[in-house]
Every structure is written in structure tokens, then in C-alpha cells.
Amino acid sequence: MIKQRTIAKPVESVGIGLHKGKPVHLRLEPLEAGSGIVFYREDLGVSIPLRPEYVVDTQMATVIGKDGANVSTIEHFLSAVYAYGIDNMRVILDDAEMPIMDGSAASFCMMLDEAGMAEQNAGKEILRIRKAVTVRSGEKYVSLKPSETASFDFLIRFEHPVIAEQHRRFIFSKSAFVQEISRARTFGFLKEVQYLRSKNLALGGSLENAIVLDDTKVLNPEGLRFEDEFVRHKILDAMGDMKLLGRPILGAYEAFAGSHGLNHQLTVALLADESAYEIVTLQVEESAEFARSFA
Structure with a gap:
């Protein structure tokens, strides 16, 4: 049986919040098996479980909230948590937004590397997609479909000469995430x-924590990290938003011009249809390949 995972030791960092521009203190702590990911606003004394029903806003970022306490811009951090296969962890903050770091997930990967991983005495559960679920808004759509390969497929189209149309299909593994996705801003x-x-x-x-474009070009003096950095970042966002399902997905995510709002609607629609998925405890003999993707 593949075991649940938490971090081996607490780690902390300080970074700037994107919207308020104020320093935010972030501390990650292990949690016991079966706890899930729990955000804790220590300035307000409020815990917010990471579940779709606690999403309160998706206009510019994914925001969760409970009892008057919110945490904004959680998706970059959660993409790293998803990739590292962490099932249980407390995320402690002293303000209403995650630090933006460099606008990617790379700093959060470094924090998780520093913390290390610890196996727990409980089986790891995954969410296997049984039938396709799709959410649309005009031409835009996001979907989850049955597949024996965990993947994220994204197409974007912008009326901008630097972006234009970009498409990428990402076959999920932790190592591929670190190399191909985590650094996309x-x-x-x-x-x-x-x-x-x-x-x-x-x-x-x-310019230290985002790619900024005027009408014709990238303004960052160092340029892009990848030629298709824009669609890679959309995959990063989607992985973070899918972490709200609480378990890794065995299935294929696909999107055209997807957004935090559509991703949230997709998680709600999937969980509302019990015939669309099943929760499975990972057994070594039947899911060795999927389990290895978190190694």
C-alpha cells in the first residue's frame, strides 16, 4: 500500500503579498494522516480547510475563506503541494494572501525540499475519473476525462505578438513538474x-515576481524562462486549483482559455456527480507507475 505523506519538519519563509505589497510570514507544519491541507490565519485564529466549498473568490486568484478570514493567491503554492504528493499539512499565515515569491512555484518547491517528506501510517487515496465532466463559458472550457495517465493539457490564445497561441500537454510527475512547470511565472x-x-x-x-507585457513586448530585462512560459504557467495554476479536490487525480485535465473561476466550477461539478469519479486507495501492485510519479 502507498502511504499518505506530510512534511518531515516545519519550515518557514517571508515574502511580499502581491496585492497589499506587505511582508507575509509563511510557516508549514506537519499534520497527522487524514487531516488534509489546512490553512491557518494565526492573526485571526481561524482555520480554513482546503476544500471547494471554502472558495470565496476566483476573479484574479483562487481565494478561500471561513468565518471572516480569507487567504488569497494560493494556487502557485498548491501546485507545488500537488506535485510533491503531500496529503496532510498546516499552512500558517499572518495575513490574507500567500507571498508571491518570484511569481512561480519554484520557491515553494525549495521550501518543501528543505522540509523533506515523511510517510504516514495510512493509505494514500487518489481520485480516479470515471466519466468526462466539462464546464464551459462561451468558447472557453475546462474538463476532466478518464485516463490511465495523469496529464494536464492547456491551450491559450491571446491577441498579443509575444503570446499568440500556445499549447502544451504535460504528463504529470514530480520531477517533470520541477523541471518543466514550477519556474513558469x-x-x-x-x-x-x-x-x-x-x-x-x-x-x-x-518585474521581480511577474512577466509584464506592454502592447508589443516583454518588459522584463531578463526575458522569458521558456518560449512558452505563458501556457506552462496556466498548467501550474490548473494543478494548484485541482489540489482543492483533496486527492491526486488519475485522469486527464484539458482546457482552452481556462481560468480560476472555471477550474472551481469544474471541481464543484465533479464532486456533485458521484458517478464521475471514485476514491481509490493506492495499492503498490496496481498503481506502481502512478505512485512513482510522486517520487
Whole structure:
């Protein structure tokens, strides 16, 4: 039997929040088997379990909340948690948003490497997709389909010369995530940043933690980390949003112009249809390949 996983020791870091521009203290702690991922706002004394019913906003990021306490921009962090196969962990914050770090998941991967992994005395559960579930908004859609390979397939199309149309299919494994996806940064357009700042948002945003584009080019002096960094980051976001399902997915995620809002609707629609999935405890002999993807 493949075992559940938590971190081996607590780790902490400090980073800037994207919207308030204030330092945020982040601490990760192990949790016992069966606990799931739990966010804790230590400044308010409120715990927020990571489940779709606690999503309170998806306009610019995925935001969870409970009893008047919110935590925003959790998706980059959660993509790393998903990739490392962590089932149980407490995420302690002293403000309403995760630190943005460099706009990717790379810093969170380094934190998890520092913490190390610990197996627990309980079987690891996965969510196996049994039938296709799709959510649409005009041309845009996100879906989960049955597959014996865990994958994330994303297509984006922007009226911008640097982005244009980008497509990538990512076959999931932790090592591939670290190499191919984790370093892909969030991106935005200069005119949008200027508008957000006029609303006292994106105050912590900079060329150090996002790709910024004007009408024709990338403004970051170092350029892009990957030619298709934009679609790679969309896959990173999708993995983080799917972590709200609470278990790794054995199935195929597919999207055209997907968003946090559509991803949230997809998790809700999937869980509402009990015939669309099954929860399976990973056995070594039948799921060795999937288990190895978290190695």
C-alpha cells in the first residue's frame, strides 16, 4: 500500500503579498494522516480547510475563506503541494494572501525540499475519473476525462505578438513538474497593472515576481524562462486549483482559455456527480507507475 505523506519538519519563509505589497510570514507544519491541507490565519485564529466549498473568490486568484478570514493567491503554492504528493499539512499565515515569491512555484518547491517528506501510517487515496465532466463559458472550457495517465493539457490564445497561441500537454510527475512547470511565472499586461494599482491592488507586483507585457513586448530585462512560459504557467495554476479536490487525480485535465473561476466550477461539478469519479486507495501492485510519479 502507498502511504499518505506530510512534511518531515516545519519550515518557514517571508515574502511580499502581491496585492497589499506587505511582508507575509509563511510557516508549514506537519499534520497527522487524514487531516488534509489546512490553512491557518494565526492573526485571526481561524482555520480554513482546503476544500471547494471554502472558495470565496476566483476573479484574479483562487481565494478561500471561513468565518471572516480569507487567504488569497494560493494556487502557485498548491501546485507545488500537488506535485510533491503531500496529503496532510498546516499552512500558517499572518495575513490574507500567500507571498508571491518570484511569481512561480519554484520557491515553494525549495521550501518543501528543505522540509523533506515523511510517510504516514495510512493509505494514500487518489481520485480516479470515471466519466468526462466539462464546464464551459462561451468558447472557453475546462474538463476532466478518464485516463490511465495523469496529464494536464492547456491551450491559450491571446491577441498579443509575444503570446499568440500556445499549447502544451504535460504528463504529470514530480520531477517533470520541477523541471518543466514550477519556474513558469505569472504574467500580466502593463495597462492592467496600472488599473489594478489605481484600485490599491497589485501593490506588491513588480518585474521581480511577474512577466509584464506592454502592447508589443516583454518588459522584463531578463526575458522569458521558456518560449512558452505563458501556457506552462496556466498548467501550474490548473494543478494548484485541482489540489482543492483533496486527492491526486488519475485522469486527464484539458482546457482552452481556462481560468480560476472555471477550474472551481469544474471541481464543484465533479464532486456533485458521484458517478464521475471514485476514491481509490493506492495499492503498490496496481498503481506502481502512478505512485512513482510522486517520487
